[in-house]
Amino acid sequence: MASQEQHRSVSLRRTGEGELVATNARGGELTFGTGEEGGFTPVELLLAAIGGCTALDVDALTSRLAEPERFELVVGAEKVRDAGGNRLQDITLTFHVTFPEGESGDAARERLPDAAARSHDRLCTVSRTVELGTPVSWSLAGDA
Template identity: 65%
Template sequence: MADDPRRSVTLRRTSLGRYEVSNARGGTITIGGGGADFTPVELLLAALGGCTGADVDHITSKRAEPESFVVEVTGNKIRDEGGGNRMADLTIELRVTFPEGDAGDAAREMLPRAARMSHDRLCTVSRTVELGTPVETRTAPPPAG
């Protein structure tokens, strides 16, 4: 999959406002607007944290296995001057601890650099959000027949 640049998911409606999301590898999650389901905005926050967390984890864990690794992503849902909803003030906070000793020291020292590397060039999700990418929304013609 790494050689193919195309990424995709498919959403299928299960009931009003609830959808099952699937990927080509067979993974599924449900999203919705209430209950225990994640909302689309929460999935955006999870994608930001997951991308940055994975980058930082892969880089720092080469030096030492973390004792704890928590990523918290926050933002404010606002209505902008044009009357549209969007997220603002997005923040990804990494709270990572490493064991005492040389390996832990090396991982602690690398942590801020790994976070910058993720932000500046590695994390596809945060770079896409930050740089802004046009989104085309279209409807498909109904099936023939």
């Protein structure tokens, strides 16, 4: 059984047609929905979570050596609809990172591939969960 320190959760509340607000335990809120008017969809949030988790890992491991001049990450995937249902496949993360010239920039550039590999192979909870195929269950509360 997971301890309270290890348990993670968010609550979702409907705020309108095709619109939800996610709230975390610290009171942060994020609005998303069907993608109308430029908003994020759940699939885009999943891609952002995968990329964000990895980007934060890589940034922490490299920026202590040199502040990046550019740090961008593009996350892409193909949406598939088949007999197994809707899903994403071929999720890719492409880093666009530039460090300054000089010794510290060289050290950060040298660490970059290892940092990305460490995030992918061990550190990023989000992509590790997706790749390992963690089951998702659901239930209805008594008031549903």
